[in-house]
Amino acid sequence: MDNNNGSHTFSRASLSVLSVLLASTAPAQEANQQGSQNAADMERIIVTGTRVANRxxxxxxxPVDVVSGEQLENLGVTEVSQALSVTVPSFNFPRPGLADGTDTVRPATLRGLAPDQTLVLVNGKRRHQAALVNINNSIGRGSTAVDLNTIPNAIIQSVEVLRDGASAQYGSDAIAGVINLRLKTDADGGDAGVTYGWRETSYDVLVRPIPAPNPTWSAPSRLSRDLSDGETLTVSAWKGLPIGSTGSVVIAAEYKDQEHTERGGYDTRQQYPLVNGQYDPRELTFDRFNSWYGEPEMEQKTLFVNAEYEVASGATVYGWASYQDRDALSAGFYRIASDVRNTIEIYPDGFLPLIAPEVIDLSAAFGATWRLGEWNMDSSLSYGRNEMDYRIRNTLNRSLGPASKTTFDSGGFDYDQLTLNVSGVRTVDVGLASPLNIAIGVEARRETFGIDAGEPDSYRNGGVRLPDGSPTQSGAQVFPGFRPENEVDEDRTAVGAYIDLEANLTQQLLASVALRGESYSDFGENLAGKLSLRYDFTEQFALRASVQNGFKAPSLQQQYFSTTSTNFIGGIPFDIATFPVNDPAAIALGAQPLDAEESLNYSLGAVARIGDLTLTIDAYRIDIDDRIVLSENLTSGDVINYLTSLGFIGIGGGRFFINGVDTETEGVDVVLTYPLTTDALGRFDFTLTANYNSTDVTRVPTTPQLSALPTPPVLFNRFNVLSYEEGTPEDKYAAAINWTLGGWGATLRATRYGEVLSPDPNPALDVVLSPTTLVDVEARLSVTDHIKVAIGADNVTDEYPDPLPPANNLTGTQSFSNYSAFGRSGRFVYGRLTYSF
Known part of the structure; x- marks a missing residue:
C-alpha cells in the first residue's frame, strides 16, 4: 500500500452521579435553534460558541465566522471544504493526489492543526467521522476527519466556524475549533440548478534529464502543456414544503459527475528492456505523459432531508436523514514495462494501476425540543455511518504470473457512531447585569470500527518468481488487499456531561464558564474547562479573551487500523505491517494504549465597529501535548534482528500509532467587513481576511525498546516535523467584493497563500513553494423572477504552485507538491443555470 488516563481525571462514579443529577434537572436545547428564519437572520444570530439565545x-x-448559503453557491467548485477555504482566514484545503483513499476523502485544516482536531456539527449535533485514516505522506497524515463534502450545498442555510478551542462545550476534537452546518428549514420555496465547468489551463513542468547513455529520444529541460480536462457536471435541487401549518420539510438532492485531471510530468525513464543491446523502438512513440496526478474521477449521488414540526403542546420535533454514494477513481505510480513488478505478457507497455474506492455515507437523527418549567429542553438520537471499499483496476498480482487477474477486491473499512444527548437551557435572575444563562447536558456515544478482508488474490503470494529466481512481492500492485488477520470489529462507548454558565457581570463585562467531563471505555476520563471574557468599552469597541484546556480522544481508526504487505529481504519473506497498538509485535517495539491528546488554548481579541464597518482581530496560542502520530516505517536490520530475537519470526517491522509529539501553535486572525449601499451603483459587500500561523514541534516520541538498539530508529523524523511546522501557509490573505444591482450581481475574490515548505527526507531536496495569489470571479443575472444565470472562473489567472525540481520527481509523475495549499489543477471555468420555485 502506497501508503492511561489523562492528566485531568475524575472517577467514573463521580461522572455517573453528575450525569444522573443533570438528567434529573431537565437537560435541554443543545444550541439547536428551531423555527423558520430567513437568511439574514441566520447570518446575524449564531448558535455556535454560545448557548445564549439571540446572540x-x-x-x-x-470569534465566530458565518458563511451563508449564498456564499457557498457563488463558486465554481461546489464543495463545502473549498468554500470555507476561501472565506475562513485560517482554514485550508490542500487537495492532495497520489495518496490512495485520501484522494477521495480529502482532509482540511483549521489553524494549521490536524483535520481531526476540528469538531464538525450538523444543527449543533456531532457529525460522524469518515472511516478512512490518512496514512500517506500528505497533510493530515495519521488523522481521521469528518468528510464535509458528504453534505450538499443545497441543504445548507449557513456554516458557523468557531475559531477557538471548545472541548469544554462540545467535547473531544474541538481543539482548533468547531464547524457547525445549519440546515434549511423553509416551508416553501426552492430551486434547481445545473453547474457545468472544466479546467482550461496551461502549465510548465521541469523535466528530468534523459538517462545515459543517451537514447534516440530527447526532451527539453522544461515543457509547457495546454489542457482542457476535469469536466464537472453538478445538478442540484432543494424544495421546502409545509407540514400542516406549523412544520416544514426540506428535501435536497445533488448529482455530481467529475472527470479526472492530469497534472503529471514527463516520464523520461527508459520504459522497455534493451533489445540486443539497443533501445526498443517503442521508446520513440511511448506517451511519456503517462500518469494521472490531479483531481480524481468521481460520480456522486446525495440525498438529504431535514424536517421539523411544532405540535399542539408547543414542543417541536425535528430530524434529518442523508445518503451519499460516491464512486471515485484515482491512480498510483506508473509501472514501466521493464519494472520487475510488471508481467510483460499482461502489460507489454507497462501499466497505470487505478484505485477505485466506493464510499457510502448515511446519517439519521430524530429529536425534540420542549419546555419543562423554566427549562428549554432538547433531546436527540443521531446515527452516522461511513464505509469505504476498495476495488483496484488495471493492475496485477506479480506473484501469480501471467494468470493474474487485473481487477481485485481489496476489502475496506467502516465506521459508525450512535449519539444520544439530552440538554437544557434556562435563565435565572441572580442580581447581575443580565440573567444568568445556565446550560447543562449529558451525552452518550457508541462508536464502532471494522476492517473487511479482500479477496485472496488481492493479498496472497502465488509463488511465481522473477526471471533471476528471486521471489516477488505479494498482492495487488498499488494497494494489496486487507488480509484476514487485519480484520477487526471494535467498539467503544463514551459518556459526557457539561455545565455552561454565561452572564453579563456588569453592563460592560460578559463572562462565560464551561466545564465538561467525559469517560471513555477504552482510555479513561478527561475533564475540560473554559473561561471566556468580553469587555465592551463602548458600543464601538470591545476586547475578548478565553483560556481553556481541551482534548482529543484517540479514534478507533488510530487504535485498530491494520494492514500488511510482504517484502522479500535476501529471498526471505518478511511481513511489513501497520500494527494496531495492541499487536504483540507493536508492543515489543514500544507501542502502548493510546491516550487523549491534551491542549491549552489562549486567545485575546478585539472587536471594533465604525459605522457599518466591522473589524475583528484575534490572537491565539494552542499548546498540545501527546499528539497522536503514525510512526515511521521501522524496518532496519536492527529492528528485524530485535523482533526475531523475541520470537517474531518473519516480521520485518512496520509502523504504529503513538502519543508523544508536543506542539506550540501561535497565530492571528483578522476579519474586516464593510457593506456599502449606493443609489446608482447598487450594494457592495467588502470583506478582508488575514491569518498568520506558526507551529513549533517541541517534543517527538521515543520508546525504551527502540532507544536501546545499536542504531535507534527515529519514530517521527524531520520530514514529519517539518510537515507540522511549515507544511501549511505561514500566512494567508483574502479580499472579496460582492456586488448586487437589481437583477445583476458579481463576486470578485483574491486569496494569497503564503510560503509553504514541501519537505523531503533529504534536507538538500526541501522545496520552498512561493506565495501565490488566486483570483476568482463570477457574474450573475436574474433573467426573470425565477431564472438566474451565472458564469465565472475560479483561479482565473491560472496560477500553479512552483513545479518540483527533477531531483524531487524521479518518475516524472509528481510535477507539483502535495503540500500546495490550493492544489494544482489550474483555472476552472463554469456556467450555472438556476430556476427558483
Whole structure:
C-alpha cells in the first residue's frame, strides 16, 4: 500500500452521579435553534460558541465566522471544504493526489492543526467521522476527519466556524475549533440548478534529464502543456414544503459527475528492456505523459432531508436523514514495462494501476425540543455511518504470473457512531447585569470500527518468481488487499456531561464558564474547562479573551487500523505491517494504549465597529501535548534482528500509532467587513481576511525498546516535523467584493497563500513553494423572477504552485507538491443555470 488516563481525571462514579443529577434537572436545547428564519437572520444570530439565545456573531466572547448559503453557491467548485477555504482566514484545503483513499476523502485544516482536531456539527449535533485514516505522506497524515463534502450545498442555510478551542462545550476534537452546518428549514420555496465547468489551463513542468547513455529520444529541460480536462457536471435541487401549518420539510438532492485531471510530468525513464543491446523502438512513440496526478474521477449521488414540526403542546420535533454514494477513481505510480513488478505478457507497455474506492455515507437523527418549567429542553438520537471499499483496476498480482487477474477486491473499512444527548437551557435572575444563562447536558456515544478482508488474490503470494529466481512481492500492485488477520470489529462507548454558565457581570463585562467531563471505555476520563471574557468599552469597541484546556480522544481508526504487505529481504519473506497498538509485535517495539491528546488554548481579541464597518482581530496560542502520530516505517536490520530475537519470526517491522509529539501553535486572525449601499451603483459587500500561523514541534516520541538498539530508529523524523511546522501557509490573505444591482450581481475574490515548505527526507531536496495569489470571479443575472444565470472562473489567472525540481520527481509523475495549499489543477471555468420555485 502506497501508503492511561489523562492528566485531568475524575472517577467514573463521580461522572455517573453528575450525569444522573443533570438528567434529573431537565437537560435541554443543545444550541439547536428551531423555527423558520430567513437568511439574514441566520447570518446575524449564531448558535455556535454560545448557548445564549439571540446572540450575534459580533457580540460573542469568542470569534465566530458565518458563511451563508449564498456564499457557498457563488463558486465554481461546489464543495463545502473549498468554500470555507476561501472565506475562513485560517482554514485550508490542500487537495492532495497520489495518496490512495485520501484522494477521495480529502482532509482540511483549521489553524494549521490536524483535520481531526476540528469538531464538525450538523444543527449543533456531532457529525460522524469518515472511516478512512490518512496514512500517506500528505497533510493530515495519521488523522481521521469528518468528510464535509458528504453534505450538499443545497441543504445548507449557513456554516458557523468557531475559531477557538471548545472541548469544554462540545467535547473531544474541538481543539482548533468547531464547524457547525445549519440546515434549511423553509416551508416553501426552492430551486434547481445545473453547474457545468472544466479546467482550461496551461502549465510548465521541469523535466528530468534523459538517462545515459543517451537514447534516440530527447526532451527539453522544461515543457509547457495546454489542457482542457476535469469536466464537472453538478445538478442540484432543494424544495421546502409545509407540514400542516406549523412544520416544514426540506428535501435536497445533488448529482455530481467529475472527470479526472492530469497534472503529471514527463516520464523520461527508459520504459522497455534493451533489445540486443539497443533501445526498443517503442521508446520513440511511448506517451511519456503517462500518469494521472490531479483531481480524481468521481460520480456522486446525495440525498438529504431535514424536517421539523411544532405540535399542539408547543414542543417541536425535528430530524434529518442523508445518503451519499460516491464512486471515485484515482491512480498510483506508473509501472514501466521493464519494472520487475510488471508481467510483460499482461502489460507489454507497462501499466497505470487505478484505485477505485466506493464510499457510502448515511446519517439519521430524530429529536425534540420542549419546555419543562423554566427549562428549554432538547433531546436527540443521531446515527452516522461511513464505509469505504476498495476495488483496484488495471493492475496485477506479480506473484501469480501471467494468470493474474487485473481487477481485485481489496476489502475496506467502516465506521459508525450512535449519539444520544439530552440538554437544557434556562435563565435565572441572580442580581447581575443580565440573567444568568445556565446550560447543562449529558451525552452518550457508541462508536464502532471494522476492517473487511479482500479477496485472496488481492493479498496472497502465488509463488511465481522473477526471471533471476528471486521471489516477488505479494498482492495487488498499488494497494494489496486487507488480509484476514487485519480484520477487526471494535467498539467503544463514551459518556459526557457539561455545565455552561454565561452572564453579563456588569453592563460592560460578559463572562462565560464551561466545564465538561467525559469517560471513555477504552482510555479513561478527561475533564475540560473554559473561561471566556468580553469587555465592551463602548458600543464601538470591545476586547475578548478565553483560556481553556481541551482534548482529543484517540479514534478507533488510530487504535485498530491494520494492514500488511510482504517484502522479500535476501529471498526471505518478511511481513511489513501497520500494527494496531495492541499487536504483540507493536508492543515489543514500544507501542502502548493510546491516550487523549491534551491542549491549552489562549486567545485575546478585539472587536471594533465604525459605522457599518466591522473589524475583528484575534490572537491565539494552542499548546498540545501527546499528539497522536503514525510512526515511521521501522524496518532496519536492527529492528528485524530485535523482533526475531523475541520470537517474531518473519516480521520485518512496520509502523504504529503513538502519543508523544508536543506542539506550540501561535497565530492571528483578522476579519474586516464593510457593506456599502449606493443609489446608482447598487450594494457592495467588502470583506478582508488575514491569518498568520506558526507551529513549533517541541517534543517527538521515543520508546525504551527502540532507544536501546545499536542504531535507534527515529519514530517521527524531520520530514514529519517539518510537515507540522511549515507544511501549511505561514500566512494567508483574502479580499472579496460582492456586488448586487437589481437583477445583476458579481463576486470578485483574491486569496494569497503564503510560503509553504514541501519537505523531503533529504534536507538538500526541501522545496520552498512561493506565495501565490488566486483570483476568482463570477457574474450573475436574474433573467426573470425565477431564472438566474451565472458564469465565472475560479483561479482565473491560472496560477500553479512552483513545479518540483527533477531531483524531487524521479518518475516524472509528481510535477507539483502535495503540500500546495490550493492544489494544482489550474483555472476552472463554469456556467450555472438556476430556476427558483
Amino acid at each position: 450575534s456573531a459580533l457580540d460573542t466572547a469568542v
